[in-house]
Amino acid sequence: MSKEKSVLSAKNITVKFNVRDRVLTAIRNISLDLYENETLAIVGESGSGKSVLTKTFTGMLDSNGFVANGEIEYNEKNLLELKNDREWEGIRGAEIATVFQDPMTSLNPIRTIGSQITEVIIKHQKKSNGEAKKLAIELMEKTGIPNAKERFNEYPFQYSGGMRQRIVIAIALACRPKILICDEPTTALDVTIQAQILTLIKSLQEEFSFATIYITHDLGVVASVADRVAVMYAGQVIEYGTAEDIFYNSKHPYTWSLLSSMPQLGIKGESLSMIPGTPPSLYKEIVGDAFAPRNVYAMQIDFEEEPPFFKVNDEHYAKTWLLDPRSPKVEMPEAIQNLNEKMKAMVRNTGYGSNKEGGAVLE
Structure with missing residues (x-):
């Protein structure tokens, strides 16, 4: 991808947890880059692995969790070679800081x-x-x-x-970190305060020149802050690209489902769109595309073989067999076609304000 210098690079990360004599695979072979001064949003349903992934960047996995494979390059070192809290001290907080959802826990x-x-x-x-x-x-x-x-x-x-x-x-920024991880930082706040916090983080990012990772399920937040978006499902990144790519030219049916179910796009008197079924058990080996049982566009191959990442453009990739040249051509759901105008109205109604130049909400 033709971007600025990578400040952090996760390669082939697999994270497992020992749970009552069973092994749960929470992260399945994820590779991801974070670039200087950018805002990356990681989105997906609860349990998709968003917070687990970013906890590997600060060595904060629960005691029963471990990184089974991969490396995390930061400042020319592999962070996964750090073994204890004392070794992590120079990174956690000092270089990579985290803002959690509930400030009273911090x-x-x-x-x-x-x-x-x-x-x-x-x-x-x-x-x-x-x-x-x-x-x-x-x-x-x-x-x-x-x-x-x-x-x-x-x-x-x-x-x-x-x-x-x-x-x-303020505490997170007191160390002058190079990376700020915001884990659902506005979920517990009302919409007006949410907008203020998002605007504050963006202004501080411009002033202090750090990269930001947002972990969120709120696509309204994503639309107003993100440069790039990584969509996670069942422990994998299944689509990533610029915010414009994800909102207006997404290719994975799961991304379509997330966008279609945005409550901000709901119409009075009509039922909200829902994603049928439940995510797969992460205790079991997943065969094929993990989203296949919930995917109305699923083909037989989705149940048999895991799709590779298909290239949409230089900055946009999606892990779906629908992009294979042999697959039937399907269109995204009608609810998210012409999404730009709907997103403008949503941003106006939520009070998040227009996104910065290059953001998802196009003026």
Whole structure:
């Protein structure tokens, strides 16, 4: 792919978990690149492996999980060669930081907001207490905390949910990371606050020049922030490309199903589109295309042989037999044809605002 320099490259990653004398394969042979200053969105249903994949980038898999195969190249080193928390210390937080869905799981309820930010600055930037306090207040101001000097010594319970999420972002940025992973960062917030947080992260990304990974099931969020999108299903990336590729020229039936079921595109009085069936068990070996049992376009080969990635263009690939020249030609569902106008209306209604230049919502 003709992109800028890769800041992180995952190659052939397979992740397994030992669960009650059984082995669950959560990630199945994923390769993925993240480029400097870009925003990559990883989307898919719950259980598709989005969070598990990105936890391998920071060595935060649960104790029963392990990377069975692959490598993760970052700054000319293979991160999977790091064996313990002490070895990960120079990467986790310092180089690759994470903003989680619920800020109260990241904040200590019995310590002041200011002390939690300054601790990170002192540890990673080697600043004095006075310097750290000054930088902490500046970060609080940059992340939109009003009266930051006065609120420096307050506790998390004195902040609203949106303000707490801003503090978690400030803590993540206190280390000046090269990569910021946002794991469903706006799910628990109302739509107006969601828009503010998304705008904040984008403005900080432009100021501090870091790459961002969004983990989300909300395609409205994806439309307003992403440069590229990776669609995951049953532990695999099944389609990836630019945001425009995924929204307006997607090729995998699962991507079509996700787009068709966006609640923002629902019409009053009509039933929302749903994806029939359930994802496959990850305890069992998957034969063929994992989505085949739920795919109304499935052919016999989908149940027998795993499809390769077919090239749509230089930046767009999809893992579906429908792209084989021998396959019958099918069109995407009517609900997502001419999606551009519907997406513009959705963005206006959600308050996310128009996407940056090159984004999915085309003006």
